[in-house]
Amino acid sequence: MKSKAxxxxxxxxxxxxxxxxxxxxxxVEDVVLLEKNYLGSGSTFRCASGIRAQFTDEANIKLQKYNxxxxxxxxxxxxxxxxxxxxxxxxxATTEEEVEAFKQNIKLQNKFGVPTRLIDMDEAKEIVxxxxxxxxxxxxxxxxxxxxxxxRVVYAFARKAREMGVExxxxxxxxxxxxxxxxxxxxxxxxGVIKTGIVVNAANAWAPIINEMAGLERDFxxxxxxxHQIVKTEPIAPGQIEPLTCPPxxxxxxxxxxxEDGGVMCGTGLEKEPLSLDDVQPTYDFLREVLKWxxxxxxxxKYVHVVRQWAGFYAxxxxxxxxxxxxxxxxxxxxxxxxxxHGFMMAPGxxxxxxxxxxxxxxKVPLDWEWYDPHRFERGELRSTAFQIG
Amino acid sequence: xxxxxNIIICRCNEVTQEEIEALIDQGITDIEMIKRLLRIGMGPxxxxxxxxxxxxxxxxxxxKKPEEIKLPATRIPVRPVPAGVLVGEMESDENEE
Ligand SMILES: Cc1cc2nc3c(=O)[nH]c(=O)nc-3n(C[C@H](O)[C@H](O)[C@H](O)COP(=O)(O)OP(=O)(O)OC[C@H]3O[C@@H](n4cnc5c(N)ncnc54)[C@H](O)[C@@H]3O)c2cc1C
Numbered sequence: 001m002k003s004k005a006x007x008x009x010x011x012x013x014x015x016x017x018x019x020x021x022x023x024x025x026x027x028v029e030d031v032v033l034l035e036k037n038y039l040g041s042g043s044t045f046r047c048a049s050g051i052r053a054q055f056t057d058e059a060n061i062k063l064q065k066y067n068x069x070x071x072x073x074x075x076x077x078x079x080x081x082x083x084x085x086x087x088x089x090x091x092x093a094t095t096e097e098e099v100e101a102f103k104q105n106i107k108l109q110n111k112f113g114v115p116t117r118l119i120d121m122d123e124a125k126e127i128v129x130x131x132x133x134x135x136x137x138x139x140x141x142x143x144x145x146x147x148x149x150x151x152r153v154v155y156a157f158a159r160k161a162r163e164m165g166v167e168x169x170x171x172x173x174x175x176x177x178x179x180x181x182x183x184x185x186x187x188x189x190x191x192g193v194i195k196t197g198i199v200v201n202a203a204n205a206w207a208p209i210i211n212e213m214a215g216l217e218r219d220f221x222x223x224x225x226x227x228h229q230i231v232k233t234e235p236i237a238p239g240q241i242e243p244l245t246c247p248p249x250x251x252x253x254x255x256x257x258x259x260e261d262g263g264v265m266c267g268t269g270l271e272k273e274p275l276s277l278d279d280v281q282p283t284y285d286f287l288r289e290v291l292k293w294x295x296x297x298x299x300x301x302k303y304v305h306v307v308r309q310w311a312g313f314y315a316x317x318x319x320x321x322x323x324x325x326x327x328x329x330x331x332x333x334x335x336x337x338x339x340x341x342h343g344f345m346m347a348p349g350x351x352x353x354x355x356x357x358x359x360x361x362x363x364k365v366p367l368d369w370e371w372y373d374p375h376r377f378e379r380g381e382l383r384s385t386a387f388q389i390g
Numbered sequence: 391x392x393x394x395x396n397i398i399i400c401r402c403n404e405v406t407q408e409e410i411e412a413l414i415d416q417g418i419t420d421i422e423m424i425k426r427l428l429r430i431g432m433g434p435x436x437x438x439x440x441x442x443x444x445x446x447x448x449x450x451x452x453x454k455k456p457e458e459i460k461l462p463a464t465r466i467p468v469r470p471v472p473a474g475v476l477v478g479e480m481e482s483d484e485n486e487e
Binding site (some may be wrong): 039040041045122152170211233234260261284286291293294295296301303304305306307310345 | 428472
């Protein structure tokens with residue numbers, strides 16, 4: 001293992017891998033990425049693959065509008081097919097009040113160039129043929145939203161980063177940070193010390209532990225892990241449920257067909273407190289709850305076999321928005337963590353923005369630094385809650 | 391020996407021995423990544439047939455002992471079950487026929 005590096009990134013999920021790639025792209029020669037397990041083993045390989053710009057606030061809409069432009073070109077840029085497809089997101093309203101709220105959101109999204117529109121149930125049925133349209137009044141449909149393969153995305157970022165000289169060490173837990181007089185001096189790992197002056201905390205659900213290693217209060221950024229789960233069915237004919245289809249009023253439940261193998265991933269907003277930060281054991285109550293909703297959205301799913309269930313972490317902050325930026329108390333300590341259900345979709349732009357912040361002190365990515373300010377929690381300042389699911 | 395192109399290791403997702411060896415030759419020797427890039431063990435059989443074979447290919451090609459290669463986690467349910475049964479609206483397959 002190297003004994004010194006210009007920048008050390010902690011955490012090899014979609015965020016850390018993207019930061020590593022973007023730093024190398026900016027010409028930083030000496031970058032190390034440390035992952036305690038295997039790449040993607042945190043939340044990233046457990047995610048539902050969804051990518052959307054349908055948010056309800058300006059900051060997230062702008063960032064995601066930009067991110068979708070990045071996703072469109074990412075296979076080409078990374079020279080590896082990440083299976084990005086614009087299959088849309090379809091949100092479904094069950095009450096007149098919800099239809100009104102959808103209209104307001106659509107207006108805001110349209111203002112920033114996101115082409116969402118309100119559709120009726122005939123059109124929804126064309127988009128998702130087996131949909132049970134009866135309970136729903138209208139849909140918010142953005143055909144530009146989509147999905148990509150999380151496995152391929154992490155692999156593609158890491159592969160390109162390595163090609164450009166980044167050293168990636170898997171199965172290498174970080175055990176401490178060396179900070180002297182408010183400056184980073186090094187990172188301790190189970191395999192030795194790496195001297196460095198710049199550290200990025202991309203450890204998501206585990207980020208508070210890293211902050212503590214830097215001498216900060218553990219709850220300086222209050223990120224709480226919640227178990228979120230997915231139940232997946234056997235493959236069905238392609239084209240049946242391509243968009244992520246979600247009636248938010250039904251406990252944020254959603255269904256989405258895997259772009260690659262055609263199985264249907266089903267999720268719902270049943271959050272469980274994990275027993276520990278290693279506890280990703282799926283639970284039976286989730287299985288029943290999620291299928292209750294999924295078979296109401298798509299009744300034909302009753303006849304489809306469930307083949308797998310797994311759990312991962314949402315790394316939730318009090319306003320469900322991540323902490324992205326520079327930590328003022330320790331010189332050259334950066335963070336991009338606290339992603340709940342939308343960290344995967346943000347990875348390209350967040351990686352680019354952090355890399356530019358480190359190298360140039362500013363970024364051309366339309367990322368509202370104030371909105372995602374890591375220091376907002378200690379000031380008791382919260383943003384409007386980001387819609388979390390997929 | 392027969393052509394590696396024609397030896398199917400993962401029957402659910404039709405992955406051949408050739409594809410697995412090609413990935414290992416590119417330096418991807420972590421079974422978790424091999425599984426996900428080729429979707430081995432992610433079909434209806436949940437890896438019961440293919441994963442032990444992937445382990446032996448990996449062991450042979452990397453010089454590791456098979457015991458040193460940890461199998462990926464098994465996911466519940468161990469056997470596929472119709473969703474309707476789990477929401478309590480149908481009988482299970484075994485009672486049908
Ligand atoms: C069931 C589920 C469905 C989801 N669906 C979606 C979706 O549709 N769309 C979407 O955008 N998002 C979704 N998400 C959220 C998404 O998975 C996360 O927001 C995203 O993966 C966060 O990526 P990350 O790289 O920041 O974190 P992670 O992937 O968690 O990476 C952090 C890494 O840090 C490593 N680490 C921790 N401590 C240390 C240490 N001491 N030393 C070294 N390494 C360490 C961990 O092992 C881990 O690999 C979903 C999440 C779940 C659980």
